[in-house]
Amino acid sequence: MTRSISYAHAVNEALSQAMKQDKNVICYGLGIPDPKGVFGTSSGLQEQFGSERVFDMPTSENAMTGIAIGAALNGIRPVMTHQRLDFFLLAMDQLVNNAAKWHYMFGGASSIPITIRLILGMGWGQGPTHSQNLQSWFAHIPGLKVVMPTTPEDAKGLLLSSIFDDNPVVFLEHRWLHNQDGNVPENPSFRVPIGKAKILRAGTQITIAGMSYMNIEALRAIAYLQTLNISCELIDIRSFNPIDWNTIFNSVRKTGHLLVLDTGSETCSVAGEIIARVSMEVFSSLKAPPARLALPDIPTPTSFALTKYFYKNAKDIVAEVAKQLHFDLPHEIPELEKKCPHDVPGNWFKGPF
Amino acid sequence: MPLIDSKIAIELFRSISKIRIAEETIAERYGENKMRCPTHLCIGQEAVAAAIGIALRKNDFAVSTHRAHGHYLGKGGDLKAMMAEIYGKVTGCGKGRGGSMHLIDKNAGFMGSTAIVGGTIPLGVGLGLSIQLHKTDQVSCVFLGDGAVEEGVFYESMNFAVLKKLPVLFVCENNLYSVYSPLSVRQPDRRQISNMVAGIGCVTTQADGNNAPEVYDLAVKSLMKIRNGEGPVFLELFTYRWREHCGPSYDNDLGYRSKEEFESWKKRDPLVIMKNYILKNHFGTENDLDAICKSVVSEVNDAFIFAEQSPFPDKADLSGHIYSEGC
Structure with a gap:
């Protein structure tokens, strides 16, 4: 059940x-x-x-x-x-x-x-x-x-x-x-195998390989992009050691485009490794240089005023997809504006941690 | 003098001899460049390893340090598998992946030694926790040195062992040096390690680590308390490493310790102390002891032949056992 x-x-x-x-x-x-x-x-x-x-x-x-x-x-x-x-x-x-x-x-x-x-x-x-x-x-x-x-x-x-x-x-x-x-x-014998990625949304034009909370932002971005008739495939990497390369490679072979989302700092990130491997193994399928969205190489600031510029969200994902697939976006995208402050997952969240 | 019987006395002598002769042979042959790994000899410190190893039961656990040959052999670890490991052979106790500093023989309850100072202390405590959960009467023995006492993980581990009254015997070999650094530059003057540990709430005792009967007697009494559910015991045993920190040679020429200090410890050779104890108590004759040494020499030679003749791991072995297959 x-x-x-x-x-x-x-x-x-x-x-x-x-x-x-x-x-x-x-x-x-x-x-x-x-x-x-x-x-x-x-x-x-x-x-x-x-x-x-x-x-x-x-x-x-x-x-x-x-x-x-x-x-x-x-x-x-x-x-x-x-x-x-x-x-x-x-x-x-x-x-x-x-x-x-x-x-x-x-x-x-x-x-x-x-x-x-x-x-x-x-x-x-x-x-x-x-x-x-x-x-x-x-x-x-x-x-x-x-x-x-x-x-x-x-x-x-x-x-x-x-x-x-x-x-x-x-x-x-x-x-x-x-x-x-x-x-x-509910079944206690339910298992999800370690080392397998999961296709969260099937699509045809670009592969978005995401992880953890960034997948939630990606789902918002994909819903908006759908209204523009852009079809994205979202892969939840889920496992980082081992990484399910086949699922990622197969998706890139199909779409020809790759955007990797990482919740960590950019340099030496998992996103970097995925882009390296995809470039090495399925280079001929790529129609554009792969991209990544990760945190800047800066320690996380505390201030509400600074975190606004630090974290990435659905809007950034949409912008990356538009850049890679060469289409224009409107200046304002009200659908992607969060209905709560940027530093909480929802209005229900009142801290302190 | 503690009272021990002739059988135990002879066992102690045999164990000390075995560690001594195995390590002397390693030192002698290290220059052949076939034992290609950092090797830390415990010559001069064998009494602790022998006495604790014999006092422990076979199914008791032990973990150890970078200087583990003695602890491994004292606990009953397989000599051939140890030598093959030092030679990097596939027949070694770690199939050539660990070398001298990473020894294991689960059949003897020797659960592993590692090279990071203090690294196995919490593992020994965790084995104690598993014993408590499984409700058996085993004991987990943690061998450590005076340097490991300076690691944060030592305090954390001691605290938990005392908190949970875990069945753990801590055996601290205080050999006065961490590599070339004497205790005086590492720990405050006049503060005894055992007093400090007592402050954490652990039962502690100090003893002469070169006197095997004394260490054995102390270990037996401590183990009884531990099996009785009274919680961990910490033994601080004073002893002295004769040779260099790492490698086959003597290093008194470096000047980090005095000749007088070295000579005074060498006079208190654990093997000679054990031999005299046996002779004095008429537990054996010179001839008996010579016969033991001869049989140990032949056992050690066999182990070296085994190691030399064993095959090396092959290329395919490089990537085996990164992960355990079971799940």
Whole structure:
């Protein structure tokens, strides 16, 4: 059975169903059992599964990651959660030196089935240290898997796949997606495979490869472009390690145009990698130089006045498509004006984080 | 002097000899340039590895550091697989991917050693957490050095182990140096590591790390407490590395430590201390001990022959085991 639930609810359901399916699944992180339950994603888990398996933790990101690795060496499947990715940077040593390498450097003797949920902030003055999107860092490390679901359905299916994968998986959740609703299968055996992209909208004239919240902006842009009879294909990349190259290449072979949307900084981004590979592998299909829309190479500012010029949105996507396909746009596009301030996902969002 | 029986005493002697002879042979043959990886010898520190390894049960876990040969062998790790690993052979315990600093033998409960200082401390604590969740009576042993105590992850890990009363034995080999840097430039004068750890809330003890019977006795008592659910124990064991930080040679010519200091530690050779203990207690004769050494020499030689004769991994092995296939 499928019904409409929020992204946060889908994450919560995946955690709960995983813990029910396997008693070795444990869940911890700062604030996991607190009254807010990490934006509702962990609400009720401790009541359901007890404080041995669901617990708050000391403010020790690095050791707690190593502890997850150690527990995983003896059959535990830990799911760790961080309310912002930025805090997890303290744990890069354990992630990169141990989790990512362990299976390889011991010749396959052990594997590290851990899932690291990292929440990405945006808007409401999250600023330089509460809003970094470092998917390219993680994707750069052999031995890690990296996923970044956009829809509630994928949030559930990819989280279950991550938890039951025998490798370390970095699971990136955009804060602005938590309140998005969507149809999600209730079935506890529902899975979305890691390493497969998904065509969110089929189209013929340009391939837009997007990720996470930028896909929401892309859907708005595509709806508008449709009124101009421009047909876009939107691919949700979803998985950054491994990347589903075939889906991207096939789409570009069909459309001849590529625009990649990235939620992170431009230089050395995943978008850059995708453009490089497409240029190398399907160059002859390209009718124009590929383009990317990413954040400028600037730390995220905090001020409402500055973030206005920092983030990209549907209007920027439409402009890029027009540039690549050579058509003119009206000066004003009222359909693309947001009905709420630029620094929140909707008027329901009142901060503080 | 602690009371240990002849069987344990002989086991301790055999284990110390095995570590000593294996490493002396590595040092002797390192110049052949066939062992092509950074290699950190623990000659002079073998008593800790031998005593803790024998005090632990086979199904207890251990994790270790860049200087792991002793801990691996003491815990019962396969000597041939270790030598083959150092030679970069496919028969090595990590199929040639890890080398000397990355050893593993899960059959012996030796869960892995790594090269980043302090890197395995939280892993040992995580193994402790898994033991608590699985409700078995195993113990997880974390080998670390005095340098690792300076890493942030050490405090984080200790805190959690104490918080959750995890079944973890921390074995800190204080050999007074981190590479060439003495304790005096790294940690405040007069502050004992064990006192500081006691401040975190862990039960701690100091002992002479060159005296295997003493370390064994202390370990057995500590393990009993830990299995009893009393939480982690931290042992600070004073010992001394004879050779250079990394490599086969002596490095006293560098002048970072005094000849007197070196000689005074060398006089307290763990192997000689163990030998004298056995002779004094009539647990064995000189001839018995010579026979043990001979059999160890032959075991070590066999391991070197095995390593030398084993094949190298081939090109196809390069990209294997990046990911675990199960999911």
